[in-house]
Amino acid sequence: MPEDMAMEHATPFGALLAELESLGEHHDRSVTTPDERLRNITRDTGEFLAVLVRATGARRILEIGTSNGYSTLWLAEAARALGGRVTTVEWAAGRWSMAGEHFARAGLADVIESLHAEAGRVLDREAPASRDLVFLDADRERYVDWWPVVRETLAPGGLLVVDNATSHADELAPFIDLVEADDDFTTSLVPVGKGEFLATRTPASATA
Numbered sequence: 001m002p003e004d005m006a007m008e009h010a011t012p013f014g015a016l017l018a019e020l021e022s023l024g025e026h027h028d029r030s031v032t033t034p035d036e037r038l039r040n041i042t043r044d045t046g047e048f049l050a051v052l053v054r055a056t057g058a059r060r061i062l063e064i065g066t067s068n069g070y071s072t073l074w075l076a077e078a079a080r081a082l083g084g085r086v087t088t089v090e091w092a093a094g095r096w097s098m099a100g101e102h103f104a105r106a107g108l109a110d111v112i113e114s115l116h117a118e119a120g121r122v123l124d125r126e127a128p129a130s131r132d133l134v135f136l137d138a139d140r141e142r143y144v145d146w147w148p149v150v151r152e153t154l155a156p157g158g159l160l161v162v163d164n165a166t167s168h169a170d171e172l173a174p175f176i177d178l179v180e181a182d183d184d185f186t187t188s189l190v191p192v193g194k195g196e197f198l199a200t201r202t203p204a205s206a207t208a
Helices: 003-008 013-030 043-058 068-079 091-104 118-124 140-153 169-180
Strands: 062-066 085-090 112-116 131-136 152-163 187-189 196-201
Touching: 013 043, 013 068, 013 091, 043 068, 043 091, 043 131, 043 152, 062 068, 062 118, 068 085, 068 091, 068 112, 068 131, 085 118, 091 112, 118 140, 131 140, 140 152, 140 169, 152 169, 169 187, 169 196
Parallel strands: 062 085, 062 131, 085 112, 131 152
Antiparallel strands: 152 196, 187 196
């Protein structure tokens, strides 16, 4: 579908976000095991991500952990304003399919590359310095193993954002310690939503 036609038939962005917020809350209350939950980011985290994208001018965005696409929509709407794109990765087939429907309804499918894949394999294919922003919201126990590749994927001046930094502080402590020990990164813990850990790679000019 041409972009102008897709936009004409799109659900208003704010209305779709509100719908997905309600859907996520109802779904997560109704399931019996943690793995079944959608576990969407909070609205204030979505707003924060959109501000970060626009403030940093991030045009090449990678999201690990799509779920039903709620967080992706915040990233993609901001990226489109800059002429950018979002690549998002989800392993669970049902969630990946659900997210694709939401991207189409938002009129944002043209700026989103949605991959049904294992995140580690996707990261292994990423070129060095190929991403301006990486958002991690997936299997927290794997972040330490992913760090060497995530590190190289970020461009100089690039930004890493990690969700659940306060809600799951103990789980993320080994990863956060690893990033904070890296002299090429400046970090901050921001008390938004469930806690956002930020790490920005020092621009090349600053180390010359």
